[in-house]
Amino acid sequence: MVEVTKTFKERLIDFTMYCRERQFVLGPQETQDAFVIAENGYVLERKLFQYSLKAIFCKRKEHFDRFDEMFDRFWSRFYEEKLEQRKKQIKLIKNEPDTATVIFLGAKFNVPKKEKKIEAKQTKGANESIRLRMTDFSKVDVSDKKYLEELALELFHQMSMRFKRRLENSNKGKVNIRRTIRQSIGKGGLPLDLAFKKKRKEKRKVVFILDISGSMDTYSYYLLRYVMILKKYFKSLEFFTFSTKLTHVTPLLRQNNEQEVLKQISVNVNSWSSGTKIGESLTEFLSSYGNRFLSQKHVVVVLSDGLETGSVTVLKEAVKTIRRKCKTLVWLNPLKGMKNYQPIQKGIINVMPHLDAFESAHNLDSLLKLEKLLMDV
Amino acid sequence: MNKEINAIIKDFYNNDYILNEELATSLFLLKNLEKPLLLEGNPGVGKTMLAKTLASHLGTNLIRLQCYEGLDVSTSIYEWNYQKQLLHIKLFESEKDKKALENQIFSMDYVLQRPLLQSIRADKPVVLLIDEIDRADEEFEAYLLELLSDFQISIPELGTIKATTKPFVILTSNRTRELSDALRRRCLYHWVDFPSKAKEIDIIAKKLPNIDQVLATQVVTFIHNLRKSSLHKPPGIAESLDWAKTLLLMNVDNITDEIVHNTIGSVLKHKDDVDFVRNKTVQEFLFPID
Numbered sequence: 171m172v173e174v175t176k177t178f179k180e181r182l183i184d185f186t187m188y189c190r191e192r193q194f195v196l197g198p199q200e201t202q203d204a205f206v207i208a209e210n211g212y213v214l215e216r217k218l219f220q221y222s223l224k225a226i227f228c229k230r231k232e233h234f235d236r237f238d239e240m241f242d243r244f245w246s247r248f249y250e251e252k253l254e255q256r257k258k259q260i261k262l263i264k265n266e267p268d269t270a271t272v273i274f275l276g277a278k279f280n281v282p283k284k285e286k287k288i289e290a291k292q293t294k295g296a297n298e299s300i301r302l303r304m305t306d307f308s309k310v311d312v313s314d315k316k317y318l319e320e321l322a323l324e325l326f327h328q329m330s331m332r333f334k335r336r337l338e339n340s341n342k343g344k345v346n347i348r349r350t351i352r353q354s355i356g357k358g359g360l361p362l363d364l365a366f367k368k369k370r371k372e373k374r375k376v377v378f379i380l381d382i383s384g385s386m387d388t389y390s391y392y393l394l395r396y397v398m399i400l401k402k403y404f405k406s407l408e409f410f411t412f413s414t415k416l417t418h419v420t421p422l423l424r425q426n427n428e429q430e431v432l433k434q435i436s437v438n439v440n441s442w443s444s445g446t447k448i449g450e451s452l453t454e455f456l457s458s459y460g461n462r463f464l465s466q467k468h469v470v471v472v473l474s475d476g477l478e479t480g481s482v483t484v485l486k487e488a489v490k491t492i493r494r495k496c497k498t499l500v501w502l503n504p505l506k507g508m509k510n511y512q513p514i515q516k517g518i519i520n521v522m523p524h525l526d527a528f529e530s531a532h533n534l535d536s537l538l539k540l541e542k543l544l545m546d547v
Numbered sequence: 548m549n550k551e552i553n554a555i556i557k558d559f560y561n562n563d564y565i566l567n568e569e570l571a572t573s574l575f576l577l578k579n580l581e582k583p584l585l586l587e588g589n590p591g592v593g594k595t596m597l598a599k600t601l602a603s604h605l606g607t608n609l610i611r612l613q614c615y616e617g618l619d620v621s622t623s624i625y626e627w628n629y630q631k632q633l634l635h636i637k638l639f640e641s642e643k644d645k646k647a648l649e650n651q652i653f654s655m656d657y658v659l660q661r662p663l664l665q666s667i668r669a670d671k672p673v674v675l676l677i678d679e680i681d682r683a684d685e686e687f688e689a690y691l692l693e694l695l696s697d698f699q700i701s702i703p704e705l706g707t708i709k710a711t712t713k714p715f716v717i718l719t720s721n722r723t724r725e726l727s728d729a730l731r732r733r734c735l736y737h738w739v740d741f742p743s744k745a746k747e748i749d750i751i752a753k754k755l756p757n758i759d760q761v762l763a764t765q766v767v768t769f770i771h772n773l774r775k776s777s778l779h780k781p782p783g784i785a786e787s788l789d790w791a792k793t794l795l796l797m798n799v800d801n802i803t804d805e806i807v808h809n810t811i812g813s814v815l816k817h818k819d820d821v822d823f824v825r826n827k828t829v830q831e832f833l834f835p836i837d
Contacts, residue, residue: 200732206580215549217572221569224569224572225572225584228736230587230736234738327725356629357630360629362629
């Protein structure tokens with residue numbers, strides 16, 4: 171056992187907070203385990219300390235992939251110090267002369283002011299998360315892109331967990347007499363364990379139809395990424411893109427590697443950044459996929475700015491038919507997030523009466539509001 | 548690296564399991580912090596085998612609980628032995644002290660111990676493998692929480708049963724669904740990835756000492772290139788070993804198109820994947836990597 175100074179403990183707490191700000195789910199127990207590791211002397215060996223903290227702090231693969239880089243960024247200065255200097259900082263505890271040592275790490279561990287400044291810049295706090303959630307996709311900084319995706323991943327994960335729990339709670343039914351009697355045979359005919367009729371779980375089936383035309387350019391990449399993240403949590407999600415032509419993207423999402431998925435989509439979706447024919451594309455969706463992906467269990471979400479260049483009558487008819495065949499039809503329009511936006515475009519005016527909801531989709535916060543709509547299924 | 552970790556790596560190697568330092572550190576913490584270890588990774592990367600090897604490394608028993616949808620308390624923790632209880636009631640029907648009779652039939656003698664209860668009541672610490680936890684329902688995860696954090700199980704009629712010895716718990720998941728944060732927070736975590744090319748050659752050479760080095764390299768190169776392709780089910784280490792064994796049995800010393808055509812079934816388990824490989828030449832998968 172070794173004794174760890176207060177300053178070092180503070181640094182370890184700083185690292186815990188640094189991880190927490192990057193969406194690691196860490197509580198007091200993890201911090202306590204980190205102290206145990208430090209007190210066991212693992213801190214003296216970089217790899218041992220790194221791998222130990224990794225096992226304790228990481229709770230899922232996404233954390234696991236990012237941890238090494240974060241550890242390097244935070245602890246590199248500490249481990250750059252010469253080994254001998256560090257050994258000097260270690261003294262044996264008198265009571266346990268054979269095995270125990272004391273680490274006087276505090277004084278040497280004060281981070282120079284310059285580094286503090288750099289770290290402060292790199293650290294994204296709770297306010298930062300709120301800022302990112304509210305940032306319009308068209309104004310997202312390149313440096314924020316990665317953090318925004320990480321944040322989205324975490325928030326969608328939490329959303330899917332809430333879904334599952336509520337679904338489980340609503341699935342208890344009446345007593346199944348037949349099965350209860352069958353089960354009681356082995357217990358001398360006494361119905362000790364009651365069997366319940368389980369309500370058939372209603373699986374949420376969601377169809378996303380994303381507009382990737384030129385007018386949606388600033389939003390379509392982010393919306394595509396978020397549908398990809400959602401797909402991880404909603405197995406029955408179907409995904410289509412359109413501009414002048416409709417493409418069924420779901421089969422391309424089967425890959426494990428996200429970069430590969432994006433590559434495949436860019437190869438297979440030819441109509442990227444071209445004109446907008448919403449009506450024709452939705453009609454194609456109805457004729458080619460309507461039978462498979464439209465029922466009273468389906469929620470259809472159209473992500474489009476509604477700037478139609480084709481026939482408005484075709485669009486109106488298509489939307490009307492889709493609404494009739496599905497449970498809920500939601501239209502998400504990124505332009506709705508703009509100040510003073512009014513739905514006065516011809517396309518939008520004509521489809522509005524047939525929609526169950528017309529919401530904005532310009533930032534992460536607005537996408538998270540989808541939860542309420544999907545939960546009502 | 549720490550001496551104890553090196554000893555773990557060495558001992559696992561002697562038991563035909565090649566560990567890296569990172570995973571060895573997680574096992575070291577599993578032993579020292581007495582926390583469960585959650586292993587996630589693709590099927591066939593050696594998660595279950597790790598638990599088996601840990602049991603032989605520690606010289607103890609392995610208790611395995613294979614999870615499935617619908618797994619409940621009566622199959623995983625305990626169940627009252629109803630027949631025995633009924634028999635006891637019949638035998639002592641004339642007993643006047645009904646309270647004593649009730650106490651008798653609700654004692655440990657009338658409990659059928661299932662894997663989780665067995666693991667905490669064992670004479671010496673055992674390795675408890677909770678395999679493919681992602682297949683079980685979320686309700687079952689909730690049952691596990693008490694065991695994983697406090698190593699105790701509550702039986703309403705008996706009260707709380709504390710562990711006589713703490714088991715070394717390993718949970719595995721193929722990530723077919725997300726596990727709850729509550730469960731994850733009680734565990735150490737390690738993502739078991741596919742091994743590097745050099746490590747996989749070592750694994751094959753270790754498991755199949757008679758294999759030619761050139762053939763082993765070809766098998767691993769082929770498999771690694773397959774994993775980079777867009778397959779429904781990328782092959783794991785188990786598939787590499789199966790294929791190497793098959794080729795060894797067939798006395799193959801060089802992989803050809805015909806050999807691939809005839810034996811690819813031991814590597815790929817999806818029709819589309821098999822068709823994908825059969826429509827390509829072997830050379831496309833044998834170009835050097837890394």
